[in-house]
Amino acid sequence: xxxxxxxxxxxxxxxxxxxxxxxxxxxxxxxxxxxxxxxxxxxxxxxxxxxxxxxxxxxxxxxxxxxxxxxxxxxxxxxxxxxxxxxxxxxxxxxxxxxxxxxxxxxxxxxxxxxxxxxxxxxxxxxxxxxxxxxxxxxxxxxxxxxxxxxxxxxxxxxxxxxxxxxxxxxxxxxxxxxxxxxxxxxxxxxxxxxxxxxxxxxxxxxxxxxxxxxxxxxxxxxxxxxxxxxxxxxxxxxxxxxxxxxxxxxxxxxxxxxxxxxxxxxxxxxxxxxxxxxxxxxxxxxxxxxxxxxxxxxxxxxxxxxxxxxxxxxxxxxxxxxxxxxxxxxxxxxxxxxxxxxxxxxxxxxxxxxxxxxxxxxxxxxxxxxxxxxxxxxxxxxxxxxxxxxxxxxxxxxxxxxxxxxxxxxxxxxxxxxxxxxxxxxxxxxxxxxxxxxxxxxxxxxxxxxxxxxxxxxxxxxxxxxxxxxxxxxxxxxxxxxxxxxxxxxxxxxxxxxxxxxxxxxxxxxxxxxxxxxxxxxxxxxxxxxxxxxxxxxxxxxxxxxxxxxxxxxxxxxxxxxxxxxxxxxxxxxxxxxxxxxxxxxxxxxxxxxxxxxxxxxxxxxxxxxxxxxxxxxxxxxxxxxxxxxxxxxxxxxxxxxxxxxx
Numbered sequence: 001x002x003x004x005x006x007x008x009x010x011x012x013x014x015x016x017x018x019x020x021x022x023x024x025x026x027x028x029x030x031x032x033x034x035x036x037x038x039x040x041x042x043x044x045x046x047x048x049x050x051x052x053x054x055x056x057x058x059x060x061x062x063x064x065x066x067x068x069x070x071x072x073x074x075x076x077x078x079x080x081x082x083x084x085x086x087x088x089x090x091x092x093x094x095x096x097x098x099x100x101x102x103x104x105x106x107x108x109x110x111x112x113x114x115x116x117x118x119x120x121x122x123x124x125x126x127x128x129x130x131x132x133x134x135x136x137x138x139x140x141x142x143x144x145x146x147x148x149x150x151x152x153x154x155x156x157x158x159x160x161x162x163x164x165x166x167x168x169x170x171x172x173x174x175x176x177x178x179x180x181x182x183x184x185x186x187x188x189x190x191x192x193x194x195x196x197x198x199x200x201x202x203x204x205x206x207x208x209x210x211x212x213x214x215x216x217x218x219x220x221x222x223x224x225x226x227x228x229x230x231x232x233x234x235x236x237x238x239x240x241x242x243x244x245x246x247x248x249x250x251x252x253x254x255x256x257x258x259x260x261x262x263x264x265x266x267x268x269x270x271x272x273x274x275x276x277x278x279x280x281x282x283x284x285x286x287x288x289x290x291x292x293x294x295x296x297x298x299x300x301x302x303x304x305x306x307x308x309x310x311x312x313x314x315x316x317x318x319x320x321x322x323x324x325x326x327x328x329x330x331x332x333x334x335x336x337x338x339x340x341x342x343x344x345x346x347x348x349x350x351x352x353x354x355x356x357x358x359x360x361x362x363x364x365x366x367x368x369x370x371x372x373x374x375x376x377x378x379x380x381x382x383x384x385x386x387x388x389x390x391x392x393x394x395x396x397x398x399x400x401x402x403x404x405x406x407x408x409x410x411x412x413x414x415x416x417x418x419x420x421x422x423x424x425x426x427x428x429x430x431x432x433x434x435x436x437x438x439x440x441x442x443x444x445x446x447x448x449x450x451x452x453x454x455x456x457x458x459x460x461x462x463x464x465x466x467x468x469x470x471x472x473x474x475x476x477x478x479x480x481x482x483x484x485x486x487x488x489x490x491x492x493x494x495x496x497x498x499x500x501x502x503x504x505x506x507x508x509x510x511x512x513x514x515x516x517x518x519x520x521x522x523x524x525x526x527x528x529x530x531x532x533x534x535x536x537x538x539x540x541x542x543x544x545x546x547x548x549x550x551x552x553x554x555x556x557x558x559x560x561x562x563x564x565x566x567x568x569x570x571x572x573x574x575x576x577x578x579x580x581x582x583x584x585x586x587x588x589x590x591x592x593x594x595x596x597x598x599x600x601x602x603x604x605x606x607x608x609x610x611x612x613x614x615x616x617x618x619x620x621x622x623x624x625x626x627x628x629x630x631x632x633x634x635x636x637x638x639x640x641x642x643x644x645x646x647x648x
Contacts, residue, residue, distance in 0.1 A: 038119040097117065157181075157220050410450055492527050518587075
């Protein structure tokens with residue numbers, strides 16, 4: 001028996017040609033047996049002449065191989081054989097039978113009754129289908145079962161519906177995974193068995209997981225909303241079990257669910273809100289059929305804006321970034337995706353420009369060359385600690401880059417200029433937030449004087465998964481075994497997924513009349529330490545603390561970084577007004593007239609040219625009085641202010 005099992009394993013590991021040859025030899029034996037049995041059933045005796053049987057067998061096997069070639073019978077994978085495989089075998093057998101009947105009738109060979117061919121087709125078809133079914137059971141069930149001693153993970157599937165059942169079938173060919181049971185919220189499924197495996201309700205979750213020593217639970221719930229998914233994950237977190245999931249339905253339209261589709265549960269799946277269907281008129285009005293330019297197109301938001309814009313069929317798409325690597329990456333993504341239209345796919349008219357927005361001549365040349373209808377300005381330095389250490393670069397890139405791009409847009413008659421801003425611009429405590437508030441003030445002042453170009457700003461909080469986001473940072477720390485570092489136990493942040501943020505930016509920009517600050521509804525603020533704990537538990541690990549000194553990973557508090565706030569805000573001093581979109585609000589905030597702002601911007605340019613950090617910080621403070629810098633920057637500000645007074 002063990003020899004037979006070992007030979008089957010060797011056959012499973014053999015190349016495709018060996019497997020096809022083995023299958024063909026099996027069918028030849030089946031055809032021979034069916035031929036003999038057909039003559040016996042027709043003649044009612046085993047005294048059968050050998051020559052007629054041999055001739056009939058030869059015709060039958062030739063007819064079968066021709067039909068099998070047509071229907072690709074020997075190209076199919078037995079492990080995944082199903083109803084389609086059976087249908088192909090039946091179709092091939094029908095063709096094989098027709099050819100055989102015609103040949104027998106036409107040749108009228110002595111000793112071969114005409115009805116033998118019909119009997120043979122019935123027997124042969126049943127035998128071939130049965131052989132495939134038996135082989136699938138052996139390959140998918142019996143052999144993996146004999147290998148369970150090597151199993152490393154005991155698995156439960158949460159969701160006994162179609163997705164869970166398909167996943168269970170796929171797991172049969174993975175001997176390292178042992179399916180111990182299902183959980184399901186459907187009362188009609190609880191207490192029943194799926195392919196011999198029990199289905200439990202969520203109320204039994206803790207007891208069942210502990211009694212079965214479960215290593216992992218896979219969520220097979222592609223249709224469940226995020227709120228329920230978060231509840232289930234929260235229950236599983238408390239059991240210190242590793243949780244993974246299959247994608248949602250939009251990602252599974254391509255076909256059946258297999259083990260390859262299973263991935264780690266993303267925090268985005270739990271923190272993100274239920275998607276709201278976009279207003280297609282708002283989404284397309286500033287992009288479809290228009291020339292669209294995106295600065296900072298290689299960044300997190302800029303690249304998603306590019307992907308969203310591609311789907312809305314712009315007349316021309318211009319991607320601009322100062323980073324060659326980032327620009328190349330998004331260019332290749334867009335080119336690979338192409339554009340889907342009613343008449344099929346077409347290649348997008350796209351151009352990429354390596355350009356620094358702070359270089360007035362370069363950005364002026366590019367904008368004048370393409371004369372975009374809509375310009376999304378996402379180019380900015382945004383990492384708070386990095387910019388606290390490099391205030392000159394922060395001011396030059398963010399402020400002068402926005403100023404030069406906006407002036408070029410106004411000079412070239414751009415219809416709509418949309419600035420991607422940040423909640424850190426509200427009562428800023430860091431140079432990054434202060435520079436972004438100045439960017440907003442620049443656009444507000446220009447909007448007051450511009451008749452042709454609509455200027456708008458969209459302000460929102462953190463985006464999940466962006467470069468510098470805490471989520472990938474925590475994930476790396478967990479993979480290394482910890483510790484996970486948070487700056488303060490009480491720190492909170494608003495989070496939004498990158499696709500949702502980009503989609504709302506486009507829609508907000510389309511609603512602009514000029515000069516408004518649009519605010520994206522960010523949902524509930526999230527405690528960063530709670531986020532860290534959730535990610536640790538999702539990995540099947542425990543948090544090490546005073547209450548659990550034997551836990552796996554410790555969370556260490558490192559203290560607030562320079563310029564960092566405990567919480568962020570979206571409004572400065574005005575009330576937000578609802579708009580046509582449920583998650584977008586608009587605000588009219590205090591602004592500076594262009595004449596006053598221009599004077600300070602001139603001082604800022606001169607200080608940047610000299611590399612005078614103190615004066616740069618002082619001018620930033622003069623433009624944004626609400627700026628509350630760290631102690632080191634406060635001293636620089638005082639020094640710069642003294643220098644400005646002396647110069648005047």
